[in-house]
Amino acid sequence: MIQKIINPDIDQWQALCERPALPQLDVQELVQQIFTEIKRNGDEAVKKYTGFFDDAIVENVKVSAEAIDAVAKQIPNDLKRAIHLAKSNIEKFHTSQQEDVKVVETTPGVECWRESRPIERVGIYIPGGSAPLFSTVLMLGIPAKIAGCKEIILCSPPDKKGNINPAILYTAQLVGITAVYAIGGIQAIGAMAIGTESITRVDKIFGPGNQYVTAAKQAALNYGVAIDLPAGPSEVLVIADATCNPEFVAADLLSQAEHGADSQVILLSDNEQVTDAVIKALESQTKALPRKETVLKCLQNSKAIVLETINECVEFSNLYAPEHLIIASDNAEGFITKITTAGSVFLGNYSCESAGDYASGTNHTLPTNGYAKSYSGVSLDSFVKKITFQKISAVGLQNIGPAIELMAAAEQLEAHKNAVTIRLKSLNNV
Secondary structure: OOEEEEOOOHHHHHHHOOOOOOOOOOOHHHHHHHHHHHHHHOHHHHHHHHHHHHOOOOOOOEOOHHHHHHHHOOOOHHHHHHHHHHHHHHHHHHHOOOOOOOOEEEEOOEEEEEEEEEOOEEEEEOOOOOOOOHHHHHHHHHHHHHHOOOEEEEEOOOOOOOOOOHHHHHHHHHHOOOEEEOOOHHHHHHHHHHOOOOOOOOOEEEOOOOHHHHHHHHHHHHHOOEEOOOOOOOEEEEEEOOOOOHHHHHHHHHHHHOOOOOOEEEEEEOOHHHHHHHHHHHHHHHOOOOOHHHHHHHHHOOEEEEOOOHHHHHHHHHHHOOOEEEEEOOOHHHHHHHOOOOOEEEEOOOOOHHHHHHOOOOOOOOOOOOHHHOOOOOOHHHHEEEEEEEEEOHHHHHHHHHHHHHHHHHOOOHHHHHHHHHHHHHHHOO
16 A cells, blocks of 8 residues: 655655656667668558557558448447537637737837747557547647647557447547547557558657557657657646545545556645545545556555645645646645646646546646656647747848847857848948
8 A cells, every 4th residue: 555654854855756666668679670660661560560569450550431430329428428528628728728929029120929830740649458548539639620730640559350449439530630540559659750651651749658659759759750748657646734535635546546557646745644544545445446456556656745734745746746736625726826847736625637637628648757847738839830930121120230240240150240231231322
């Protein structure tokens, strides 16, 4: 069960922030082998490795529109309604992130502004297997569509019959994915990074995955293809005070613990009684979970830490840089300004992390493993490029030209200086 730690010294905090040190697979050589073969043999290589890793024979890697239509009818109506509710909220939140163009006159006659342009082709990877993440199709497909990406392709591993999970296909159709491919793992990332006869090479790859997929995404960078953010096991940190509901807190911790044995959950509190109550609730709730074995392995790598004050808990959280941060307190909003580092924050006793995973509207593709210190979660900005513009009039160049000449000369870049000088001379001769 989860380890309880009472008032650790501040010089111990960094060690307590370390994630589980589970065995890391050395897959770089395998990734390079598969990428090289895809570059040489295209679809043939993709099908070969799909058969090898997924034990699936796929004649056509692209899923036809007719097949998607047929599968969509299998989705229960109540699940469809739930997906539509989530879609609506995610659309509202991400549409609000669109920016108006603002022209700034930095000096009389010098105008600067910035405009967004969609990334032309994006690829979305959706894991299948025991946890087919159709919710991630919403989280990635919706902002891609709002951004105006022309091509949005999706790859997901097939089952042994060569089929993708019906909920993934239904959601892909709903959000407007332009093409779906029944491939997974390294070969899916390689196909999107390199391109084959059937699969369009993309400009940026999004989506979660295991160590193989993560390594393949890192390798995609070497092929000039961007990725969303560094990925790692899921995690949550909960700060709970005397006004929390321990049963709620335990449920939130377990919701992340069931992701995998390599996930980590952290409880911080200024109250040992609260901590003990949460630990007791963890024990009782775990017994009823179908993924009990996974949860127990995760909890072995997790911690319940008692600190002197809630302010100290926030300081520890900022150091830990959690993917998900829950403030389980009636006074949660009072700590907003003190939170400097987190992927996504959930305020109050009714703001469960599951809401962000599915239907509140925020994006659940977030930085893990401490990367929240330097990365943001996926947003509309993830699917666009920001291009700056400037327009300089004759008066504007006369205002800033002499400064440019002096700076260029100081850097010994005479051609830079001359690009200004030749214009200023022409203006003086008018």
